[in-house]
C-alpha cells in the first residue's frame with residue numbers, strides 16, 4: 562500500500578532542516594503562565610520558526626504578555642485566544658478562529674490542565690468531574706476539533722501533555738482523578754495514533770515534578786519528600802521539556818506516533 566500524504570518520508574535529511582518549524586502554525590493550549598509547560602512549548606516552537614497561537618482560560622494578562630514576548634524575542638506571528646477546553650463549542654471556535662487568522666494548523670499541543678486537590682473520599686463528586694472533564698474530556702475535545710482539519714489537509718501533529726502521574730500513582734498526595742485522567746491521556750495518544758494513521762501523528766509527553774507554580778499550594782514537607790524520591794534530586798524546569806515538544810511537532814519525528822516521552826528526572830525508573 563503506498564504511504565498516505567501524512568505518512569511520507571521527509572525530503573530533508575539534515576537535522577537543522579528536520580527540526581525547522583519555519584512556515585508552520587502551532588497551537589498551544591494553556592500557555593498563560595510565565596513559566597509553565599505551555600509557554601515553554603510555544604517558545605521552543607517559535608525559536609524554531611513557527612507562528613504560534615496560544616490559549617488562556619483565566620489569565621488573560623499572562624497570555625498577552627507571553628504573546629508580546631514571543632513576537633519580540635523570535636520575530637514570529639503570535640496571538641492569544643480565550644478557550645475553555647471543557648466546552649466543545651469553545652474549542653471548535655478556537656480551531657476555526659486560528660485557521661481564519663493563520664490560514665491553517667500544522668500542530669496542536671493539548672497542554673491545558675488542572676490539578677486535583679485531594680482523593681476520592683475527601684473531595685466532593687464535583688471535584689472528580691471537574692478534573693476528569695478538564696484533563697481528559699478537554700483533551701479529547703481538542704483532538705476532535707483539530708483532527709477534522711488535519712484529516713482534511715492530510716497531515717498534522719497532535720501532542721498531549723500527559724504526566725508521570727499517568728504511569729505511577731504519586732505518593733503521598735492523593736489525586737486519583739488527576740492520575741486517572743492523565744493515564745487516559747497517554748492511552749488517548751496511542752489510540753488516536755491508530756485512528757489517525759492515514760493523516761496525522763499523535764504523541765504524548767509525561768512530565769514529572771516541574772516547577773511551574775502549579776504545585777505551589779503543596780506544603781514544603783511534602784515537596785521535600787517528593788524531591789527525595791527523584792533520582793536527579795530536584796524538580797524540573799519547564800524549559801527542559803521544550804525540546805521534546807519541538808521534536809514531536811517537527812518532521813524530525815516523522816516516524817514517531819503513539820509514543821510517550823517520560824521527562825521526570827528518573828522518578829518512574831526506580
Ligand SMILES: NC(=O)c1ccc[n+]([C@@H]2O[C@H](COP(=O)([O-])OP(=O)(O)OC[C@H]3O[C@@H](n4cnc5c(N)ncnc54)[C@H](OP(=O)(O)O)[C@@H]3O)[C@@H](O)[C@H]2O)c1
Pocket residue numbers: 590591592593594595596597598599616617618619620621644645646647672673674675676695699722723724725767768769770771772773774775776
Ligand atoms: N507542573 C507539573 O509538575 C506538571 C507535571 C506533569 C504534567 N503537568 C501538566 O502540564 C500542563 C501544564 O501545566 P503547568 O504545570 O505548566 O501549569 P500552568 O502554567 O498553570 O498551566 C495550566 C494551564 O491550563 C490552563 N487551564 C486550566 N483549566 C483550563 C480549562 N478548563 N480550559 C482551558 N485552559 C485551562 C490554565 O489557564 P489559566 O491559568 O489562564 O486559567 C493554564 O494556562 C497541565 O496539563 C498539567 O497537568 C504539570
